[in-house]
Amino acid sequence: MDTILITLPDNSTRELPEGATVYDLAASIGAGLAKAALAGKINGQLTDLSSQLAGGDHVEIITEKSPEALDIIRHTTSHLMAQAVKELFPQAKVTIGPAIETGFYYDFDMDKPFTPDDLERIEAKMLMLAAADQKIERHEYSSADAVSMFEAMGEPYKAELINDLGVDHVSVYSQGTFADLCRGPHLPSTARIKAFKLLSIAGAYWRGDEKNRMLQRIYGTAFADKKELEAYLHRIEEAKRRDHRKIGRELDLFSFSDEVGAGFPIWHPKGAMLRTVLEDFERKEHLKRDYDIVVGPQILKSELWQRSGHYENYRENMYFTEVDEQSYGIKPMNCLSHMMIYKSKLRSYRDLPLRYFELGTVHRHERAGVLHGLMRVRCFTQDDAHILCTPEQLDAEIKGVISFVNDVMSIFGFDYEMELSTRPEKSIGSDSDWEQATGALLSALKDSGRTYEINEGDGAFYGPKIDIKLRDCLDRRWQCATIQCDFTLPERFDLTYVAADGERKRPIMLHRVILGSIERFIGVLIEHFAGSFPLWISPVQAVIVTVTDNQISFAQDVYRLLRNAGIRVERDVRNEKLSFKIREAQLQKIPYMLVIGDKEVEQGMVTPRYRDGKNLPAMKPEEFVAFVAEECKKYN
C-alpha cells in the first residue's frame, strides 16, 4: 500500500496510508487526540476532520484549545440552530449564519417574527438534535446543481448566494435532514456541540441593505464547555452593572427626559463638572500643541450650508429655523465658521498650518431608533479642530494628530482600534483629490506602526477618514477620534494662501476630533472605570464626613479651605452614623472621604480614607491639598 508523508507543527513527520484523513492522522498520534480533535489545518487552511491528506502536507490538529476552535464550534452551532428552526418552522427560509466575536447568529426569512417562547423551543430542539449525534458531512456540487437543489428545497436565498458567488463548485454541509451551503469547516458531529445558549431576537436586513426585506435574526453564543459558557454569561451580567446609563443615574451625572426630547441629555451638577474637567484638560492640551481656540455661532444661514454641500448631502440630519424670513441651519458640524475665520483675511504660506480648535456643540437629527444613552445623542459637543495646511505639511499634520490621539488615549488608559474609511457612493470632489487624500492618511497609518482595518466606501461625503474606535462595557465599538482629510471644502469656499512664489494656492483642510464627542467619550469613560474615576477627573474628589455634630464647625473651615484651594470637595455633616455616611460616599465612588472626629478637631487634621477602604495617616488640610495636587500633576 502506498503511503504519504505528513509534516506536523513541530516539524516532525508521520507516515500514513494514502487516502488518510485529518482524523486518521490524529488517531495515529493518539486516541486522546483523536477524541479531542475538532477540525484540521492543512497548509494553513482550516479543514474538516474528514478532509483527505496529500503527501507533503503540513497539518495541524485543531482541538478546543486552538484559537481557531471557537469559531468552528459557533459556526456549527449556528447550523444546528438553523436545523432546529427548519424542523419547528418548515416555512422559514434560511439565509446566512456566521460566527461572530461574541457567538453566532442566523438570519431567517419568516412571515411571522419569532417570539421569546420560540427561542426556548428552538433551544430545546437543538439540545435534542445535538444529543442525536448526527454526523456532519461535506459534499461538493457544481454551482448549477447546488442552485437547483436549493431551489427545489424552497431556499431562494441560498440559490441567490451561489449565483452571486460566481464559482464553479460549492460545498454543502448536511446533518440529518438539514443541508446548508457553507464553506466550512465544521465539527464532525452535532454531539460535539457541548455548550450554547440562544440570547436574543432581532430584525436584520437581507445583505445588510435597508432596501431589502427584513429577516429575523437569532443571536446565540457557544463555547467549548459549559463552564466557559457560564463564565461568559456571568461576565455579561457584570458588564451590565457598568452600563453608563445606570451609573449615570446612580452617580447623578446626567439624565434624559421625555419632556425635553429624545436624545438630548441634561447634565446635572456632577456630570457637568466631569465635562468641565475634560474640557479644561482639552483646552490645555490643544494650546500645548499650537492650536488656536475659536468660537462660532450655533446657527448659520442656509445658503452657507448649500455652498458647503451639507444641504445637499446632510440635510435630513439637520435642524433648520427661520429668522426674519431668512432660513438658517443649526450646525451639525463646526467646519463652516472655522473656514470663515480663515477667509476673513489674506493668508500667507508663512501662516500655515493654522489649527482652529473649538469645543463645538452640534445638533444632528439622528433617526429615532439609533439613540443610545450618551453614546448616540442628538446634541453633543465635539472637541473639534480644523487644520488648514499646505500639501507639503499634510503628512506631518496627520501624524501629529495620530500622536495627539495616542497621547490622550494613554492618559485615560484606553486601548483603541484604527480604521481607514474610503470614498463613499454619495460624495463630492475629484478622483485625484480622493486618491491623494486617501494616500496621505494611509501613509500616516503605516507610519504609526499600529494595525488598522480598511472600510471601503465608509468615508465622509467630502473626504476619506481615519476612525478610532473605543469599546463599551459590552465590547460594542464606538467611533471616537476621527481624522478626515478634505480637499473639497477649501475648493468650495475658495480658500487660498499666498505661496512663496506669490501664487495663490489652495490649502488642505483636516477635520479632526480627539475625544470625538464629550458625551460619547464620557459614556465610554464611565463604563471603562465603572464610575470610579481617577482622582484628577472625579467630579467630586473628596467628601468631608463628620462623626458627630460636634465637628461641624471645624468641618466647615476645612471645607472652605479645600474649596478655595480648588479641590472638588463636598461635605456631609448630616446627623447620621459615620458608617452610613461612609457607605453613601462609597456608593458614590468618591475617591477620598475625609473623616473628622473629635481627635481630628483637636489636632486640626483630617483622616483621608480612600475608596478602597484604606486610611491615609491623619494630615493637615493643607497637606491634603498638596497631596491631591501631586496626584493630579501629570495631567496638568
Next chain:
RNA sequence: GCCGUUGUGGCUCAGGGGUAGAGCAGCUCACUCGUAAUGAGCAGGUCGUCGGUUCGAUUCCGACCAACGGCUCCA
C-alpha cells in the same frame, strides 16, 4: 427609519377587568453614635399619552411617544 420587547410613586420591582402594593430614597421625631445601612412615624402614584371595547380599564384592543436589544446610519 425598520424588526422585536418593555413602559406601575425619585429608584428597583410585585400585582392585576371593579378604581393600587413592597423595599430603598424623601420628610418628621428620637438617638450624637469613629470607617459599607439606628429606630419609629408620615407623606408620595389620574399604573407613558390619546382613543376604542365594557355597566366599569391601570389591567383587553388600537394608535402614538419613550426606553431597551438588534438592523441600517453615525461622533
